[in-house]
Amino acid sequence: MEVGFLGLGIMGKAMAANLLRHGFRVTVWNRTLSKCDELVAMGAAVGDTPASVVAKCKYTIAMLSDPSAALSVVFDKDGVLEQIGEGKGYVDMSTVDAATSCKISEAVKQKGGAFVEAPVSGSKKPAEDGQLVILAAGDKALYDDMVPAFDVLGKKSFFLGEMGNGAKMKLVVNMIMGSMMNAFSEGLCLADKSGLSPQTLLDVLDLGAIANPMFKMKGPSMLQGSYNPAFPLKHQQKDMRLALSLGDENAVSMPVAAASNESACT
Numbered sequence: 105m106e107v108g109f110l111g112l113g114i115m116g117k118a119m120a121a122n123l124l125r126h127g128f129r130v131t132v133w134n135r136t137l138s139k140c141d142e143l144v145a146m147g148a149a150v151g152d153t154p155a156s157v158v159a160k161c162k163y164t165i166a167m168l169s170d171p172s173a174a175l176s177v178v179f180d181k182d183g184v185l186e187q188i189g190e191g192k193g194y195v196d197m198s199t200v201d202a203a204t205s206c207k208i209s210e211a212v213k214q215k216g217g218a219f220v221e222a223p224v225s226g227s228k229k230p231a232e233d234g235q236l237v238i239l240a241a242g243d244k245a246l247y248d249d250m251v252p253a254f255d256v257l258g259k260k261s262f263f264l265g266e267m268g269n270g271a272k273m274k275l276v277v278n279m280i281m282g283s284m285m286n287a288f289s290e291g292l293c294l295a296d297k298s299g300l301s302p303q304t305l306l307d308v309l310d311l312g313a314i315a316n317p318m319f320k321m322k323g324p325s326m327l328q329g330s331y332n333p334a335f336p337l338k339h340q341q342k343d344m345r346l347a348l349s350l351g352d353e354n355a356v357s358m359p360v361a362a363a364s365n366e367s368a369c370t
C-alpha cells in the first residue's frame with residue numbers, strides 16, 4: 105500500500121517510520137524539508153509540496169501541529185486541495201477542533217475526494233511502537249481502506265461516525281489528561297514540600313485505585329526534573345483551549361479544566 109505522509113514532527117516522524125518498517129511505500133513532506141532526510145534514509149520518497157504528495161498517492165495522511173497548520177496544508181498554494189479528487193483519500197490525524205475537520209471535509213468532498221479525521225491518543229513511544237489509539241470519523245469507506253495502515257499505527261481503532269466526533273473525542277480525552285496531570289504535579293509538589301518522599305508517593309499511587317500508565321510513565325521523569333518533550337506543552341495548551349471551547353458550545357461548565365488551563369499558562 106502506498107501512502108503520503110505530511111508532517112514529520114515528534115509523532116509524524118515515528119508514524120511514517122513505522123509504516124516504512126511494515127513495508128508501506130511512503131512519500132513524505134514536511135514544511136521544514138530537511139526533516140525528511142531521516143525518512144529518506146529509511147526508504148521514503150519525498151514530495152516538494154503537499155499537492156505533489158497527494159498527486160502521487162491514493163491515500164495521504166497528515167500529522168500537523170494545530171488547526172492553523174491543518175488548514176494551511178489543505179487550503180494554501182501547493183496544498184492538498186490542488187490535487188485531491190475522485191478516488192483519492194485524505195486522513196488528518198492531527199488534534200484539531202471539529203469545525204476545522206468539517207471545513208476540510210467539505211472542501212475535500214467538493215473536489216471529489218474522501219476525508220477521514222483520525223486523531224490519536226498515545227504519545228511518542230506508542231507512535232514508535234504502533235500502539236496508538238485511533239479515534240476516526242467521517243467517510244466509512246475510506247476508513248475501511250485505511251484499516252491496514254491503522255493496524256500498523258495503532259493497537260485499536262474506533263470509527264466514531266459523523267465528521268467531528270473524532271476531534272471531539274480526542275479533545276475530551278486530552279482535557280481529562282491535562283487536568284489530571286495538573287493534580288499529579290500539585291500532589292508531587294505538596295508531598296515534597298510537606299516532608300514526604302515523592303518517590304514513595306509514586307509507589308503508593310501505583311498500588312492504589314488511581315494507578316495509571318500516565319503517572320507511571322511521567323512520574324520518574326518529573327522527580328528527576330527531566331522534561332524532554334514527548335507531548336509539547338504548547339499542544340496540550342491548544343487542546344485544553346479547544347476542549348474549553350467545546351464545553352462553551354455545549355453549555356458545560358468545566359472549572360477544573362479551566363483552572364488547569366490557567367495553571368499551564370503561568
Ligand SMILES: NC(=O)C1=CN([C@@H]2O[C@H](COP(=O)(O)OP(=O)(O)OC[C@H]3O[C@@H](n4cnc5c(N)ncnc54)[C@H](OP(=O)(O)O)[C@@H]3O)[C@@H](O)[C@H]2O)C=CC1
Pocket residue numbers: 110111112113114115116134135136137139167168169170172173176177197198199200224225226227228334335336339340
Ligand atoms: N506529541 C504527542 O504526544 C502527541 C501529539 N498529538 C497531536 O499530533 C499533532 C502533531 O504533534 P507533534 O508531532 O507532537 O508536533 P510537533 O510540534 O513535533 O510537529 C508539528 C508538525 O506540524 C508542522 N507544522 C506546524 N505548523 C505548520 C504550518 N503552518 N504548515 C505546515 N506544517 C506545519 C511541523 O512542521 P515543521 O517541522 O516545519 O515545524 C511539524 O511537522 C498535534 O496536533 C498534536 O496535538 C497527538 C497525540 C500525541
Ligand SMILES: O=CCCC(=O)O
Pocket residue numbers: 199224225226227278335
Ligand atoms: O495528544 C497527545 C497526548 C499524549 C498522550 O496521549 O499520551
